[in-house]
Amino acid sequence: MCAQQYQAEFLLKMYELMLKSRIFEEKIAELYRKGELMGLLHLYIGQEAVAVGVITALRNGDVALSTHRGHGHAIAKGVPLKNLMAELYGKSTGTSKGLAGSMHLVDVEHGLPLSSSIVGGGIPICVGMAWAYKLSKSNNVATCFFGDGAVATGDFHGSLNLAALLDVPAVFVCENNQYALSLPVSRGVSSPSIADLARAYGIKSFTANGMDAINVYEIANAAINNYARKEQKPVFIEAKTYRFLGHHLGDLMQPYRTKEEVDAMKKLDPISNLRDLLIREYGVTESALDDLRTKIVKEIEDAVEFARNSPYLDPGELPKFVYSKQSGGAQLA
């Protein structure tokens, strides 16, 4: 790319979001290993450029649907870290009062209406939300993130077909991190190019370097703002990326890939590469970036304290979150 094509502030904002996601996840990994956090934690470390690049191209009112690997999308969407952390602690101050946990992050106010832990499950819902935006002429788009594993599901194919038939502004973002748990994409998807599959449905399709936030942003901006929103049509982005850690924190041995492969991919770290660029081409000082890191670390430490000190939901409250009113009787307005 040309030097100084962007304002330093713009790139610094993307850098900050990626770094927040990275440090947040490093912290929760530590807390999980200490036994303080429970459940299944699927970390996004290595893939941060995709969420940040795409979500930076979204506008006010646009939504993003996430997956079981959702911390990065939530943070890029601006979900407050203290509420996110409290959700992982299962506390009542969490984004969903502790009812959802890491795999089902929701924050309606911040444009994260749903995260599905069922692979591919969010894709048709995204089509429906985009359909609503088209019918109501809101000029918003609905975005869904999913992995290469979702490409094999019926939801993926049914949804792409439906979106193309309906011409709705749905933005499909496939984060091809090369593995569906242990299955390499070459064994999980018959086409060498996932982007080509979308083309077969008549959907305009892009491929992005998912290890480069600037490239992802540029592709997403073209796909979303110059196409999906403008033409009211679906668009597809295959972002090629890599997860540096196991499928989740319990996946320690990773017998499906070599340490050499992982080490080679870590050299493509989107965060340290953007840091180098900011210093080299934009005159940002190392001390300014260190200050930024210190600020983020403090915010995350505060989030942990907030979560630790928060109460659990009273179990008696649980039935309130199942039906619009307590079920069991007549219900008329």
Place this chain on the structure above:
Amino acid sequence: MREITYAEALNEALRIEMSRNERVTVLGEDVGVFGGIFGVTNGLLEEFGPDRVVSTPISEDGFTGAALGLSLAGYKPVVEIMYMDFILLALNQIINHAAKVRFISGGKLEAPMVIRVMMNYGPRYTGPQHTQDFAAFLAHIPGLKVVAPATPYDAKGLLESAIRYERDPVIFLEHSLLYRTRGPVPEEEYFIPIGTSDVKVNGEDVTIVGYSYTTWLAMSAAKRLKEEGISAEVLDLRTLYPLDRKAIIISVEKTGRLVVVAGDVRSYGVGAEIVSTVAEEALHSLKVPPVRIAVPDLPVPFSPPLVDHVVPTEDKIVSAAKKIVKNI
């Protein structure tokens, strides 16, 4: 009062709701020019246009998920699932997603959608993949409401309630053998609260519980029983969840005898829930053990004489009632 069919009553409810709220949309297989199952969506495409009445491709999980997305973004979609057997293909969206959004969002989101489904249990000679009744299974899922009207009057009033007032996903069960039945239906709008049962026939000697088509079987059986000197009460559940448990208890406390007639397979079925409710809350009112009439634990065969052997019938209800009332 004028009489119209069950299918016409449903059509009328859709028409009223679509006329007053442009955010009500209809989607599913063949709901457009074809007019949907038994003509329930007849004329809607012409009246409300192709943006609001959409024939979808055959992708139940896809279009049900899209309907969920519409509902999350402020619309009120009414989905049609052609046969209940096909709902299995949409259950990931219905159970893992639609039924969970309120909970997953800590109460901030809701999925007000209606999923109309045709049941085809009973004497329908369509083989093992077109005759299943999964009502109990759906009623087993927290977050879903399950409605199963038996008459044109109830069909219209319940569908209007589901579309106008419900803020949760409603599974609206219809029955293939009911679409052409006729009954009195007011022309204007009216609302039957979801969660309320209805005593279709008053009686003293035995309570016969039904829903949808089995209510009709129970009503016919009650007529025959009357001729034989047995006064049967027919309790039409109308809603399977939330279940009107109080009405069941009141009726059984009065009659002391219970026959449940269900279109599903006996083990873990609707009958099990009704009998359990009575066992927990009115055990000592029972003069004799309750009876469950349902499909034995088998797939329903195609062969017509074999079908009649396994599905609930009027004869089976009459003989069960005679046995527990008069011990004959």
